Amino acid sequence: MHRFDTLAVHAGREDFPDLGVHAPPIDLSTTYPVADLQVGTASFDALVAGEAAAANPIYARLHNPTVARVEQALARLEGTEACVAFGSGMAALTAMLLAARTRGGHVLVVRPLYGTSDHLLACGLAGIRAEFVQPDEIAAKIRPDTALVIIETPANPTLDLVDVRAVATAAGEVPVLVDSTFATPVLQRPFELGATYVLHSATKFLGGHGDVIAGVICCSEDRARPLRQVRAATGALLHPLAAYLLHRGLPTLGLRVERAQANAQVLAERLAAHPAVARVFYPGLGTVKNAHLARSQMQGPGALIAFELRAGYAAAAALMRAVRLVTPAVSLGSVDSLIQHPSGLTHRVVEEGAKAGCGITPGMLRLSVGIEHVEDLWADLAQALTAAEAALAVDNAA
Ligand SMILES: *Cc1c(COP(=O)(O)O)cnc(C)c1O
Numbered sequence: 001m002h003r004f005d006t007l008a009v010h011a012g013r014e015d016f017p018d019l020g021v022h023a024p025p026i027d028l029s030t031t032y033p034v035a036d037l038q039v040g041t042a043s044f045d046a047l048v049a050g051e052a053a054a055a056n057p058i059y060a061r062l063h064n065p066t067v068a069r070v071e072q073a074l075a076r077l078e079g080t081e082a083c084v085a086f087g088s089g090m091a092a093l094t095a096m097l098l099a100a101r102t103r104g105g106h107v108l109v110v111r112p113l114y115g116t117s118d119h120l121l122a123c124g125l126a127g128i129r130a131e132f133v134q135p136d137e138i139a140a141k142i143r144p145d146t147a148l149v150i151i152e153t154p155a156n157p158t159l160d161l162v163d164v165r166a167v168a169t170a171a172g173e174v175p176v177l178v179d180s181t182f183a184t185p186v187l188q189r190p191f192e193l194g195a196t197y198v199l200h201s202a203t204k205f206l207g208g209h210g211d212v213i214a215g216v217i218c219c220s221e222d223r224a225r226p227l228r229q230v231r232a233a234t235g236a237l238l239h240p241l242a243a244y245l246l247h248r249g250l251p252t253l254g255l256r257v258e259r260a261q262a263n264a265q266v267l268a269e270r271l272a273a274h275p276a277v278a279r280v281f282y283p284g285l286g287t288v289k290n291a292h293l294a295r296s297q298m299q300g301p302g303a304l305i306a307f308e309l310r311a312g313y314a315a316a317a318a319l320m321r322a323v324r325l326v327t328p329a330v331s332l333g334s335v336d337s338l339i340q341h342p343s344g345l346t347h348r349v350v351e352e353g354a355k356a357g358c359g360i361t362p363g364m365l366r367l368s369v370g371i372e373h374v375e376d377l378w379a380d381l382a383q384a385l386t387a388a389e390a391a392l393a394v395d396n397a398a
Helices: 004-010 037-048 065-078 089-103 115-123 135-141 164-171 221-234 240-272 312-322 352-357 374-397
Strands: 082-086 106-110 129-133 146-152 176-179 197-201 215-219 277-281 304-309 338-340 364-368
Touching: 004 065, 004 240, 037 221, 065 082, 065 215, 065 240, 082 089, 082 221, 089 115, 089 146, 089 197, 089 215, 089 221, 106 115, 106 135, 115 129, 115 146, 129 135, 135 146, 135 164, 146 164, 164 176, 215 221, 240 277, 240 304, 240 374, 304 312, 312 338, 312 364, 312 374
Parallel strands: 106 129, 106 146, 146 176, 176 197
Antiparallel strands: 082 215, 197 215, 277 304, 304 364, 338 364
């Protein structure tokens, strides 16, 4: 069994020697010839039942070999039997909720989590009733119709950490989904900690270059079948070109995450010492909920930082206008650094009370640190902090 860095480069490429290729072939077929009807019918039955592959792929909504390769690679990296890829992280979560409904309509959720995930759960659109709880309430809140427990660690945007082992124990027989998007399998492998499902917005670090929207769920083969059934029935597919790009990003995943994380530690320390900054939320500073878990269940604190400006919303808005190298934009996990305003953008759709309860304030910004040179990043942030302070001083004088 090879180590993680080797798997990141080679997994999902096992059939290359037989194919006689050195890069993943991109199969764009929507349909496949069915010369032998008996084989076709058996293949159709297998795929509709959620099998990973069949003698004939039949139709691209049921199976695609380019997508299957990156699924195999990600299953290896997460240490699971299977992985099911979707057209986005939200499509993955939706498929999960639809599959869970057959077990019952009640889902326990720990806040905070990605704004649109919160919204999808809170609004009931997927036909489930979400109950938002603290991690230590899970055991007491489980009911006969509880189909799933959902946590996100590190959480978006506050970087709160949740103890995956403790939640898995509290959930007992109820499956636990961990959104591990912020950690990547480089820093955290929830399945090995007792989680049932590991979800990634592969749009973020896994893709890593800001050019792919994708979502994946890694789990056992048994658990993967209902997810594939939902995917085939609802059409929440990952396009093979997106699958190719996702696969292309994986060999550098470890390098990217390690470099971005090293940058983030330096930037977090300097932000914490800056007079315009009231608070920095970063596991590597010990300034988030359950920061100790960054060492016990993670291999490091990651590359996301949240911070609050002393002068609140106006300073946050001024800083977003003033950055030059860092891009003011939502999303995260790209090779380039991105900064955004959770309350006004990614977490806009979260109920006001819930936002305040999680500490998502008007003065908070979330920085996704890239792999640029750290001194160039700090120079840009420092000038933007100065520019923001100057803009506020002018406003106050006027
Ligand atoms: C972005 C994100 C999602 C949603 O993923 P999409 O690919 O944008 O649909 C889910 N969870 C987390 C933690 C995210 O950051």
